[in-house]
Amino acid sequence: MSTTAATPGRAGIFFGEVGKLSAFLRRDFLTAWSYRVTFVSDFFGLILQTVTFYFVGLMVDDSVLPSYGGETASYLEFATVGIALSMFIALGLGRVARAVRSEQMMGTIESVFMTPTSPTTVQLGSVVYDLIYIPIRTAIFLTSAAFLFSLDFDLSRLGAAAVVLVAFIPFVWGLGITTAAGALTIRGSAAGMAFGVSILTLVSGTYVPLELFPAWVESFAAYNPMAIAIEGMRETLLGDAGWSRVATDVLKLLPISFASLLLGIFAFRMALRRERQAGTLGHY
């Protein structure tokens, strides 16, 4: 009766695991789609936020804003890129961090681990939908904002901006998995993540130019991956930065992103090991 007869080899297992990602993707798409109102209101919320910044922008003296490609950006152009990226981080970090915890809360985590699926696949599978959805959402937001408010974005440079974003994604993902590992072992610790993201957002020049901060914040920004990514995207979308500038940003981001991802994977494995030892994986 059993199905143990067929034993896939190492390559078979690998491709089998990759194939399972589409099952996770479908599961999370159907779940998101079942909340249609949330799905749609999410976009309207973003547009409303942009409208708010439009009116705030009317009060801001553009001369205090940095120039990109020799031209001073409007405050709305400046802030829209910040909003897009900070939303990207908040969503990405939050969803990655909560993905496994949600499974724990729903009581499905043990059922998932009762299948012959590797923990890496479960980790990746839990966020694969967001890894696709959030960049698409960010691109739609930037494009919609550009058309609605006649922002002077060079949309032909979206590809270059996307490259910066791709180099930045593993940083967010790694941070998310580390937070998930924390939440797995110390229930409720994910709440601290929101505070951390707020601090990071504040000192990244998301809504306010870094030049207005104390000098030490500006110095810190040189090593702050979020600040690097935001400035990189502004340079590409608002200025005339070429691929060499993109490459510089990517080279700065990649080591940090790689370290963040490694830390996340390590922390998650340790958290799972600890939960199993304690026998509390299924507890919520």
Place this chain on the structure above:
Amino acid sequence: MTATAWDEPRGRQTAAALGAAAAGADAASIEAQGISRSFGDKRALDDVSLRIEAGKIGALLGPNGAGKTTLLRLFSGLVKPDAGTVRVAGLDPIADARLVRRTLGLIPSGDRTFYLRLSGLENLVFFARLHGMRRRAAIQRAREVIDEVDLTDAAAAPVRTYSHGMQKRLSVARALLTRPSVFLVDEATHDLDPAAARNVKDIVKALCRDGAAVIWATQRIDEIRGFADSVTLLSRGHVLFDGTVPELMSHSIPRRFLLRLDGGGVAGDLGERARHALRDCGSIEATAASGAGGHYTLSIDEGVVLSDALVRLAAVGVDVLACREERSEIEEAFLSLMRQEEV
């Protein structure tokens, strides 16, 4: 570094494990030898051993906190033992996790094991895909098992609209997805109505007839009669009894019975006559009685046999219309063993 249940299985280990399992005399059995497991200071299992052969149902009895669920989690590889060995179909649930999970069907005790926003069918397809089936095969298999548990009409409805019994049947369907040879069933009939409980038991019986080995953990003592082939009684993490159902019942000597009596047309209070007749061999209390007849509870003293008490009642003109044990023999044996343990 210690291996964990979540570690990737190595290809060569997989092949070796299969070979070892195939070489085993009974590939579809469940076995634990001298298992111990603690959580902090609490000893959840202490030197527990049990064995279920292919085609047999082994009941796992015990009060809350006895260690039943911990034992099932050890068999499923979700928890690692501190000491002792566990084998499922000849395989180690930790070292051969991937293979064991293909061989094993788990029906957990809780309701919250499904994605409530998805339909029953979509849930099953998702889990089938995690078992390595391609989408088309997963859909086909999901439809088959959902038919088997009689949920066809509700297949497209979100699980959040399912009743408790329907979710339990969906759990059974999920366990059937890979046609496993070993089933771990944790409180499957808990909170189910009699018809739904019978339905689940019938499915498990049928699986057993097809050669599956089943561990049926329960607190509903009487449901094992005529169902389980063997019983393991756990209390505070250790085995109090391990044997067949008749062997378990031999621990019981019922002393309390429910009687339905009739006065037989004799004048006088029936209860008084009965109490007088039984004065030196037991006692009798009315539960729902009138002067002329009704229901009574009979308690007989040590050394007195039931027939003697009934003869005494007949001698004073009391007709015994019906007589049954107040508690079943299995329940009596269970309580007797538990009392012995407390002493």
